[in-house]
Amino acid sequence: MVNSFGLHTNRHIASLYALRTLWALPYLRSHFFAGMTTPGQSKSINAFIQRFLSAQTRLAHFVEQVAVAVDFKDQAGEQQTMQQNIQNISLKTGAPMESHAASVLTPFAFSKLQEQLVMAAHYASYQMEDGFLVRHHTKLEGGRKVYWVPREGIISCSCHQFEFSGILCRHALRVLSTGNCFQIPERYLPLRWRRISTPSNRHLHNPRNDHTERIQLLQSMVSTLVTESAKSKERLDLATEQISVLLSRIREQPVPALGLREMSSTHRNLA
Known part of the structure; x- marks a missing residue:
């Protein structure tokens, strides 16, 4: 290609050839990529990430949303495994x-x-x-x-x-x-x-860590709610109305004394 189009003086093309072992597929066959090298698969991954993130996402919110995305994929994988256990697998060779x-x-x-x-x-x-x-x-x-x-x-x-x-x-x-x-x-x-994987870290958490994670998840959801609601007057009115109803219901729920101490401690840690 360089010879055909006279690109010997093009610095970009020259650097691509010099670094060919880092991007050309024949040089990557000995490295594990799980087959994920095609643009179609890259677009699929980007589309999934964009369901949770946007260009305006702050770093702290980004980290929280990545955790949400990973948990979502874990649940999807578990559901797929359950479906496979239920359905009959079609064997084609009998081997x-x-x-x-x-x-x-x-x-x-x-x-x-x-x-x-x-x-x-x-x-x-x-x-x-x-x-x-x-x-x-x-x-x-x-x-x-x-x-x-x-x-x-x-x-x-x-x-x-x-x-x-x-x-x-x-x-x-x-x-x-x-x-x-x-x-x-x-x-x-x-x-x-493999279908049988090791237990995820979330199953090893103690109750206090679980409580903290749930609060962080709630904060992330509230942040997303504010961002989405601010996009139009109709969304903002709907969010304000629904949150007012939800807040009234939450305040009606009893709060144990132990829960107050835990909540206070968690709030200080998050702050």
Whole structure:
């Protein structure tokens, strides 16, 4: 491109080429990106974040809203896991490795691995001195090199798909199948893609911390309410009316003496 368009003197193009190992996809295959490199996925993430944030968001509010966004995603993930447990999973190959993966991986990760398992059936593997050569059954040349150490449960492929996405490639799966491996090795089922995750920090909080977090969340919601209400007279009138009713109902609720002391202490800490 530089030669075709005479861009040798363009500093921007020259710097892009000099830093190609930091942005060009072929140089990034050995680094884990969970497959998130396309503009479409970036737009999806931006759209999700914009549901909680805006250009006018203050730093303190930004930090609070990030916590809200993370909690929202955690709840969505838990709901998706529950739905998968209820619904029957469609197995396409009948292979033991597929059944094993279905019991461990999230719906997204399993669908990606399942695609590779289906395609693996169309590949042939040839044992060599230093590993295996795997290529499509219609090809006579080329292919990928797969290195497998059964005793240590280590397998790697020259395509570097696992390193890049965390999902084993069709080439590695073909070699595992040829070697009578009926389960995917533990190290190739990353925690990121597992349905069973460790308890989140919010379940480890004591009541006092939980009370503080709920107050911070309320403050964040009130801040958002004020921002949205100020956009028009109609919104402001509606917010004022509804808050007046809500405030009256809240004041009718009893407040234990212990709750007063905790509230006072929490207020001082937040201030």
